[in-house]
Amino acid sequence: MASSVPSKILVIGATGVIGKYITTAILAAKPRLSSLSHISILTSPGTASNPAKQALLSSWKSQGLTVITGDINSADDVRKAYKDVDTVVSCLGRTGLLEQIELLRLAEESDSVQWFFPSEYGTDIEYDETSKDEKPHQNKLKVRKFIRENVKKVKITYVVTGPYADMFLEYKPGAEAAGGYDWKKKKAVLIGEGDDRIGFTTMPDVGKFVAAALASPQASQGRILRVQSFVRTQSDILAEFEKQTASKFEIKYTSKAELRETEKRLWDEGNPLATGFTLRRIWSDGKTLYEKTDNERLGVKPDDLEPLSAVVERAVMGKGY
Numbered sequence: 624m625a626s627s628v629p630s631k632i633l634v635i636g637a638t639g640v641i642g643k644y645i646t647t648a649i650l651a652a653k654p655r656l657s658s659l660s661h662i663s664i665l666t667s668p669g670t671a672s673n674p675a676k677q678a679l680l681s682s683w684k685s686q687g688l689t690v691i692t693g694d695i696n697s698a699d700d701v702r703k704a705y706k707d708v709d710t711v712v713s714c715l716g717r718t719g720l721l722e723q724i725e726l727l728r729l730a731e732e733s734d735s736v737q738w739f740f741p742s743e744y745g746t747d748i749e750y751d752e753t754s755k756d757e758k759p760h761q762n763k764l765k766v767r768k769f770i771r772e773n774v775k776k777v778k779i780t781y782v783v784t785g786p787y788a789d790m791f792l793e794y795k796p797g798a799e800a801a802g803g804y805d806w807k808k809k810k811a812v813l814i815g816e817g818d819d820r821i822g823f824t825t826m827p828d829v830g831k832f833v834a835a836a837l838a839s840p841q842a843s844q845g846r847i848l849r850v851q852s853f854v855r856t857q858s859d860i861l862a863e864f865e866k867q868t869a870s871k872f873e874i875k876y877t878s879k880a881e882l883r884e885t886e887k888r889l890w891d892e893g894n895p896l897a898t899g900f901t902l903r904r905i906w907s908d909g910k911t912l913y914e915k916t917d918n919e920r921l922g923v924k925p926d927d928l929e930p931l932s933a934v935v936e937r938a939v940m941g942k943g944y
């Protein structure tokens with residue numbers, strides 16, 4: 624069985640922020656994935672007809688991808704999309720995470736689905752004993768609990784990437800104190816002293832890791848894969864910006880105590896910006912660091928991955944993600 628999958632892959636949430644990179648990387652890896660015969664995506668009618676998404680969808684279709692339009696909340700639509708598919712890669716956004724429980728139930732029920740990647744691609748939600756209490760982790764933890772208790776037939780692979788380097792660079796409007804870099808105004812806000820080591824994955828590399836996991840079912844099925852492009856500090860990122868822009872930045876620091884206070888206040892107020900503060904606290908507290916990642920298990924070598932300089936260059940050039 625292991626050598627025959629993935630044969631037909633269905634991506635859900637393919638045109639989303641990270642789904643775009645994952646789908647593009649799977650298409651790019653097609654020639655190297657000898658078992659792979661077909662890639663399809665299940666997308667909502669709104670996205671399928673969205674003018675802003677047409678260039679991407681057309682480019683994928685020209686590479687042989689099939690676009691299936693439907694509603695992930697309709698069991699009939701999902702069953703149709705699952706027909707003959709052996710591998711499902713879910714890239715659903717945060718608000719759609721719990722919808723995966725029904726998608727997994729339908730996968731268990733289907734005759735064809737053998738392998739499922741739940742939407743993770745982020746912070747390690749089971750890093751240590753404190754992880755279970757972190758508010759942003761709760762829905763992903765519920766999905767993992769459902770899987771542990773109910774999914775028997777379908778093999779699962781979780782791809783844990785830590786923060787996306789590309790997104791980490793940016794200030795979130797209204798949440799500047801959580802840290803970030805404004806390379807136009809040459810300003811930066813760093814957490815603590817700016818010297819905490821953080822494991823990052825760039826967004827194109829998230830796609831590469833998922834494609835590598837698909838290419839090695841024996842190494843990746845039934846596993847939580849912890850992968851990353853590089854480990855750097857916020858000061859390293861600042862130095863890279865200063866080098867590439869040949870300028871000195873004005874720096875502000877948010878102490879860890881201030882970060883925690885603001886985090887608590889925002890959660891108490893029900894402010895959605897709270898999530899970003901919690902995640903940055905977790906990342907600054909070293910909870911992206913491992914003795915050894917699973918990069919090697921997947922056959923991904925340092926040269927296959929992007930360096931920090933590539934991400935900073937994209938930012939300075941104004942190329943979004």
Ligand SMILES: NC(=O)c1ccc[n+]([C@@H]2O[C@H](COP(=O)([O-])OP(=O)(O)OC[C@H]3O[C@@H](n4cnc5c(N)ncnc54)[C@H](OP(=O)(O)O)[C@@H]3O)[C@@H](O)[C@H]2O)c1
Binds near residue numbers: 665666744
């Ligand atoms: N590590 C990091 O720094 C980081 C950053 C951001 C996200 N993430 C993780 O990456 C994963 C994907 O997040 P994303 O930001 O890429 O997702 P997103 O862009 O918000 O959404 C992806 C797609 O999910 C589909 N979807 C359908 N129903 C949905 C619903 N009820 N709620 C939300 N989405 C729904 C939509 O597909 P259609 O368009 O086809 O309808 C949408 O395009 C999540 O697990 C998230 O936690 C990690």
